[in-house]
Amino acid sequence: MLKTPTLIKISGSCSLLVLLLAFSSCSTTQKAAGEKGWVSLFNGKNTKDWIVKIFHHEVGDNYGNTFRxxxxMIKVRYDQYDKFNNRYGHLYYKQPFSHYHLVVEYRFADEWRKDAPSYTQLNSGVMFHSQDPRTMPKEQDWPISVEMQFLAGLGDGKPRPTGNMCSPGTDVIFQGKKDPRHCIESSSKTYGKDEWVRAELIVLGDSLITHIIDGEKVLQYSKPQIGGGVANGYDPNIKVDGKLLKEGYIALQSEGQPIDFRKVEILNLEGLSPKSPLYNRYFAPEIPIK
Incomplete structure (x- = not known):
């Protein structure tokens, strides 16, 4: 198991730089958005506000009714597939976000497809700071994005934490330096297959990112940027290595393991007023992040 990262209280602080990033480009519209409170991205009825992109298929083609x-609940299923054929899929909310607090509640369900790669068993996630799915060629496998990875225990008694960070086509700064690993483990406990898990992300543009599982902070890192490997088949004009990711799309993942999502809610922090009672929680400095 990887070393547990040192966590910094989000109620403490990022640096003055975070404040400058948060407010340097605020418009009147953005300020209003920051005061709306929690908003559900999933309406409980359909996915009309979402965009599907599945590997080997054009954007908008929900092959096999994968996302339903x-x-x-939003369910990911493969019962209408003849074979998996590495059809990694993602369901993107229709608009990008920059500074926000996201809540996703999920549980793994049904049986994993045995013709999917072995690492996908009891494995899913939510992508964020992702490229627009409409910029992805048909044969691009993974979006250039950062992933909050969801895992469950395999029943072998070995720890398998959830809320990890994976980085298709991206890099992050972890414990003060650019980390070469594709995935960084969180400090969460191991959950069983059928347990509902509450996963939260606090994303402050291209600065601090915090992962929270069932109320416990389990991972922090900073400066998400384009780079690294894993993503393939992308438009080379999109992959500008070293470019900091200030915003992007949020997407629910499909990679061979059925999963249910019953809640997808966001608190937009873009342009949050210093007079807001939420301001100190997210932006008032105490301990700068390196």
């Missing part, structure tokens, strides 16, 4: 809404 049943019982008030």
């Amino acid at each position: 809404v049943e019982d008030g």
Whole structure:
């Protein structure tokens, strides 16, 4: 198991730089957005506000009804597939975000497709700071993005934390330096297959990012940027290595393991007023991040 990262209280502080990043480009519209409170990105009825992109398929083609809404949940299923054929899929919310607090509640369900790669068993996630799916060629496998990875235990008694960070086509700064690993483990406990898990992301543009699992901060890193490997088939004009990611799309993942999402909510922090009671929680400095 990887070394547990040192965590910094989000109620403490980022640096003055975070404040400058947060407010340097605020418009009147953005300020209003920051005061709306929690908003559900999933309406409980359909995915009309979402965009599908599945590897080997054009954007908008929901092959095999992969992403569907049943019982008030977004469900990822493969019962209409003839074979998996590495059809990694993502369901993107229609607009990008920069500074926000995201909540996703998920549970793994049904049986993993045995013709999917072995690492995908009880494995899914939510992508963020992602490229626009409409910029992805048909044969691009993974979006250039950062992933909050979801895992469950395999029943072998070995720890398998959830809320990890993976980086298709990206890099991050972890514990003061650019980390070469594709995935960085969190300090969360191991969850069982059928447990509902509450996963939260606090994203402050291209500065501090915090992962929270069931109320516990489990991972922090900073400066998400384009770079690294893993993503393939992309438009080379999109992959500008070293470019900091200030914003991007949020997407629910499909990679061979059925999963249910019952909640996807966001608190938009873009242009949050210093007079807001939420301001100190997210932006008042105490301990600068390196």
